[in-house]
Structures are given as C-alpha cells and as structure tokens.
Amino acid sequence: MSNSPATSVFTLLDIGKSLQRMISTHYHKPYWIKTEIAKLNVYTKSGHCYPDLVEKQNGQVLAQMRAIIWSDTFKIISKQFEDVTRKPLSEGMTVMILAKVTYHPNYGFSLNIVDIDASFTLGEMAKEKLESLKRLKTESLFDLNKTLTFPKVPKRIAIISVETSKGYQDFLNIISHNKYGFKFELELFPALLQGDKAITSISEALELIKTRTSEFDAVTIIRGGGGDVGLSCYDSFILASKVARFPLPVISGIGHSTNETLVEMVTYTNKITPTDVAYFFIDRFMDCLEELNMLHSDFNRLVKYKLKEEQFELKALHQKFKSQVDTLLQRHDFMLKQQRQRIKSTLPSYVRSRFDSLTQLSFQLKFMTKQGFQTENQQLKRLSNTLKRETSDVLVNNHNTLNYLSSNLKLLSPEQILKRGYTLNLVNDKIIKSASDLKTGDQLKTMFADGYAESKVIKTKLNGKN
Incomplete structure (x- = not known):
C-alpha cells in the first residue's frame, strides 16, 4: 500500500466506535421482534441468558443473531412467561421479544432483550394445538382409540407414571384396597410426565408395552401432585398420534381439569385424576359382576x-x-x-x-x-x-357348570395359589421373579398363605454360576 497523504487509515477501534455510534443513533429505542429460540444458553452461575435467535422459512435459516438477557431481567421474564403459558421458556419456541439493538467494539453486535410477550407465545401454542387437532381428525386418528373394544374385566393394567408421584400412590391405594376385594395385575412403566423430554419418555414406554400387548387389557397414563406447568407435551401431535394408534385402550388421568390436551382428547376415555382412573377400572369390574348376577337371575x-x-x-x-x-x-x-x-x-x-x-x-x-x-x-x-x-x-348341569367356573375362579386367586403351597418373594415390596433380581445381603420377605417370613440372602446361583 502506498503511503500517499490522500490515503486514510482507520484503527479497528475507530471502526467499532463508528458502528457503535451509528447503531445507537438509528436504533435508539427497543423494537418488538418475532423470532424462534434456537438455543437458550442459560448460565446458572451468573444467571445471565444468551439465547441464539433464528428465523427460518421452509427449513432454511434466513437470519440468526445472538441476544442477551441479564439475570435480574431473566428471572422476571421467566416467571411472567411461565405464569401465562403454564410452560417454561424453552428452545424451539416462537416468541415476540422486546429488544434493544446494541454494538460494542469489544463484544460485537447483540440484542439486549428487556421483555417477552407471553400472550403471543400462548397464541402460537393454541394455534399449533388447533392445527394438530385438525390433522388428527383429517388422518382419522382422533377417535381411533375410542373404537377399540374395552374388556369386560380389565384385570391386567399397564401404568405409565412415576413411582414416587403422589398420583401413582393414590391410584395404587384405591385400586389395591377396593372394598369389593377385586384383584388387579398392575405393572409400572416409569416415564417422565412433564417437560420437553416427556414426549420421548412416554413414547418409549408405549413402545415397550406394545411389544407385550397380549399381557395387558388396558393402559393408563397417570400423573398427580403437580400443577399445570409442563403439560404442553400432551399437546404434541407425535405423542397424541401414538396414543391414538395404540392397540390397547388408553385411559388418561394427568391431574388437571382445564384446557383438555390432545392426548386426553384421543384416549379411550379421560379422567381428571388418577383417583378417578382407579374408580373407573373398579366400576368396570362391578358392571361385569352385575351382568353376571343378572344372567344368573334370568x-x-x-x-x-x-x-x-x-x-x-x-x-x-x-x-x-x-x-x-x-x-x-x-x-x-x-x-x-x-x-x-x-x-x-x-x-x-x-x-x-x-x-x-x-x-x-x-x-x-x-x-x-x-x-x-x-x-x-x-x-x-x-x-x-x-x-x-x-x-x-x-338344572343340575347348569348348576355344576356355574360351580365349576366359580371354583376355577377361586383357584386362580392369589390366596388359593398360596394355600396350595406356593410362596411369593419380595425385596423392598417388589416381587422377585428371577434369581438374577437378588444380590447377597438382600432382606427377603417370603409370603405364605397364613403369614410371612423374613430372611437374608447369603448366596445366589443362576445357570450353574455363583
């Protein structure tokens, strides 16, 4: 480069300050901007949030920028957003942000977010829900699970829930201690019940149950003990379509009474709480018993x-x-x-x-x-x-047939099986089905027909191995 007097040379700082002055002059007030959160980038130590924003069209990125929400502002925005939408601010959401355009010579270009219009996101969520609902009906999935034949005696129930949740414990307490003495075969398939990961978790549980459909009469998804926050996963078209297509009747009881979700809409029947689900299964047993009594009378x-x-x-x-x-x-x-x-x-x-x-x-x-x-x-x-x-x-033949069926039913009850000399082994109230489930030192509880005995596992052996 020639060193002629006409040539102007600027430093990097000169260019940076010039851009800073120009942007502060032309973008001196905050602007409402519609965008999608590609990545949230929350730093727990400082509390600051550095979201990556993006605008897409037909899957192609048209624009992308980095933004910042200072910790105090982020706390206020997050709480207001969750109070309105009943869902935490998360990646993949389309939001309406109020942001100031800033530029610093050291830190570069950035959008300083000062507010987020939660009602806009709520509207987008409602719009997406309506579109998913229309798609379910267009693809003839909406009533598909409801058309399944519900068994007269739904004895074998697959449960999708969290073992430690209050709703699951309430369900077990009611259905296991019903005043009629009905016996149910229950198996828990643990899954996350709220948040973004719940869609995948519940779907995986459904797929696992699907491989064993012959072992169950119905499936129930129960959740309780929490608020309505995090329930947007039940408005997912992916999860709702899996429930709708499931080969067994699905009963929902996710513990809320407002804004019925897509999953609840497509299930065989929806009950508000896990307690209601338990009474639903008990009532079906009662319906069968009353029908048998009517047939006997007839x-x-x-x-x-x-x-x-x-x-x-x-x-x-x-x-x-x-x-x-x-x-x-x-x-x-x-x-x-x-x-x-x-x-x-x-x-x-x-x-x-x-x-x-x-x-x-x-x-x-x-x-x-x-x-x-x-x-x-x-x-x-x-x-x-x-x-x-x-x-x-x-009359005698029919009476003998009824007695034979009654005797068979009694012989198949757990109490009669125990009386015939079989035992039931439990560790921490969990049924042991294989020696591989035991380890040395486990406290073993053996149930007999007339009581139980407790023992300690000294040694286990499986397939000739210690």
Whole structure:
C-alpha cells in the first residue's frame, strides 16, 4: 500500500466506535421482534441468558443473531412467561421479544432483550394445538382409540407414571384396597410426565408395552401432585398420534381439569385424576359382576318359567284326555241303553237269546276302555317323569357348570395359589421373579398363605454360576 497523504487509515477501534455510534443513533429505542429460540444458553452461575435467535422459512435459516438477557431481567421474564403459558421458556419456541439493538467494539453486535410477550407465545401454542387437532381428525386418528373394544374385566393394567408421584400412590391405594376385594395385575412403566423430554419418555414406554400387548387389557397414563406447568407435551401431535394408534385402550388421568390436551382428547376415555382412573377400572369390574348376577337371575327365572309352562301343558293334556274318555264312555253307555230298548220292544226272544253275549260285550268294552285309560295314564306319567328328569338334569348341569367356573375362579386367586403351597418373594415390596433380581445381603420377605417370613440372602446361583 502506498503511503500517499490522500490515503486514510482507520484503527479497528475507530471502526467499532463508528458502528457503535451509528447503531445507537438509528436504533435508539427497543423494537418488538418475532423470532424462534434456537438455543437458550442459560448460565446458572451468573444467571445471565444468551439465547441464539433464528428465523427460518421452509427449513432454511434466513437470519440468526445472538441476544442477551441479564439475570435480574431473566428471572422476571421467566416467571411472567411461565405464569401465562403454564410452560417454561424453552428452545424451539416462537416468541415476540422486546429488544434493544446494541454494538460494542469489544463484544460485537447483540440484542439486549428487556421483555417477552407471553400472550403471543400462548397464541402460537393454541394455534399449533388447533392445527394438530385438525390433522388428527383429517388422518382419522382422533377417535381411533375410542373404537377399540374395552374388556369386560380389565384385570391386567399397564401404568405409565412415576413411582414416587403422589398420583401413582393414590391410584395404587384405591385400586389395591377396593372394598369389593377385586384383584388387579398392575405393572409400572416409569416415564417422565412433564417437560420437553416427556414426549420421548412416554413414547418409549408405549413402545415397550406394545411389544407385550397380549399381557395387558388396558393402559393408563397417570400423573398427580403437580400443577399445570409442563403439560404442553400432551399437546404434541407425535405423542397424541401414538396414543391414538395404540392397540390397547388408553385411559388418561394427568391431574388437571382445564384446557383438555390432545392426548386426553384421543384416549379411550379421560379422567381428571388418577383417583378417578382407579374408580373407573373398579366400576368396570362391578358392571361385569352385575351382568353376571343378572344372567344368573334370568337363568333361574327362565327355568322356573319353563317348568310352569310344562306343568300347565301336562295338566291341559290330562284334562283333555279325561274329557275325551268320559265322552266316549257316555256315548257307549247311551248306545247300549238304546240297543236294550230296541231289543226289548221289538225282539224279546232275540234279546233273551243274545242277552248274555251283549252283557259279555259290555264287560269287554268297559274293560278295554278302562285298560286303554290306564295305558294312556301310564304313558302320561312316563312323559311327565321324563320331562321332570330332563329338566332336573339341565338344572343340575347348569348348576355344576356355574360351580365349576366359580371354583376355577377361586383357584386362580392369589390366596388359593398360596394355600396350595406356593410362596411369593419380595425385596423392598417388589416381587422377585428371577434369581438374577437378588444380590447377597438382600432382606427377603417370603409370603405364605397364613403369614410371612423374613430372611437374608447369603448366596445366589443362576445357570450353574455363583
């Protein structure tokens, strides 16, 4: 470069201060800016937040800038945002920020965020929810889970929850200690129930249950003991579509009563709390029991009705036969009397000569009539006895079938299994299904039909290995 007097040379600081003056002159007031948070970058030590902002169109980045929210401002903005949206400020959100454009020679260009319009984000979330709802209906997923046939006795239940949550404990307490003594087979599939990671966690639990659908009658997603914050994951189209397509009926009870989420909308049925879900399953057992009682009553009533009907027909048949026999006897008697009169009036001699034969014929006729009556009466008795015997056999067979089914149900109950000599081993109230679940020193609790015993594991052996 020539060192002619006309050539101007600027320092880096000169350029930086010039840009600083120009930006402070032209951008002297804060501006509302619509943007997406690509990365939040919160530093817990200082409390400052350095979000990376981006604008995209059809997946392509049109613009990106670095911003800053000072710690005191970040605390205020975060609390206000969460109070309005019921969701913490997080990456991937479209937000409306109020920011000052600044430039410093040392730190470069930056947007100093002083406020965030939470109502705008709330509107964007509502808009996204409506679009997802429309898509669920367009793809015929909205009512898909509701069309599944719910089992009459939902005994085997897969639970997606957190073992330490209050809602899960309430559910267990009610369903395990129901006053009717109904026994349920429950298995917990732990998952995160709120926050951004909940979508993946719940989806993974559903996929695991899907590989064992033959082992369960229904699935329930229960959450309790927390507020409504973090529930936006249940408005995710991905999670809602997985629930809608699930091959087993899904019952939701995520513990809130306002703004029904997409997941709750697409489940087989939605209950507000885990307690309501527990009572729902108990009520289905009661419905089945009442149906069985009604069938039993209907069967008894039908048998009694058929017996009365057969008895009435027998009586009617007996009366009809008796009436016909009486009429026949009266007719023959009348005919005999007429014959006697004719014989006496016209042929006295003939009457005398044939009197003995007619008398004999009369005796024979009476004997045959009486014998015929006795034969028919015996036949009626045999028919009556056969009907009673067959009816009794039907009643006995049905009664034996009911007793057999009842005995089988009793034999399959856990109490009867324990009485047959089997035992149940638990460690920390968790059922032990394999020796691999035990380790030396575990406190083992062995349940018998009449009590339990506690012991300590000294040694375990599996497949010939110590």
